Amino acid sequence: MIDALLGILLCQLIGEVISRGLRLPVPGPVVGMLLLFAILRWRGGPPPQLSTTAHGLLTHLPLLFVPAGVGVIVHIPLLIREGLPLFAAIIVSTTITLLVTGLTVHRLYRRK
Structure with missing residues (x-):
């Protein structure tokens, strides 16, 4: 090990x-x-x-997210101040990721 x-x-x-x-x-x-x-x-x-x-x-992977969660709580004023741009970035990047993943899987299945 x-x-x-x-x-x-x-x-x-x-x-x-x-x-x-x-x-x-x-x-x-x-x-x-x-x-x-x-x-x-x-x-x-x-x-x-x-x-x-x-x-x-x-x-034990979930334990590794605890420091990130604490970091988010520490920076709540920053999140409140910059919340809208962050939310927009998350929505746009997630949408792009889903589209690219869907198109990639679709093309890979068509090749078979």
Whole structure:
């Protein structure tokens, strides 16, 4: 389990180094996740130990949202002041995401 966790954290660290070193507009953990995905695809899938570790982490995923929730509560005056633009951005980005996802799935199903 420790080896698998170290592998996940190493991918995140390498992603952070790449993101900062190349000044990418993408967060380091996202680059690390893409790196981990590429490695797992190249190896033909995750080893059992990594699957077990990932399942354990996903089981406790809701706990990772607690700091974000506390951060939102701390910034309530800012949210009140900037609420309308934030709400508009959320609605527009969600709509675009749904449309792009729907079109992508539709085109992929047509290819089959």
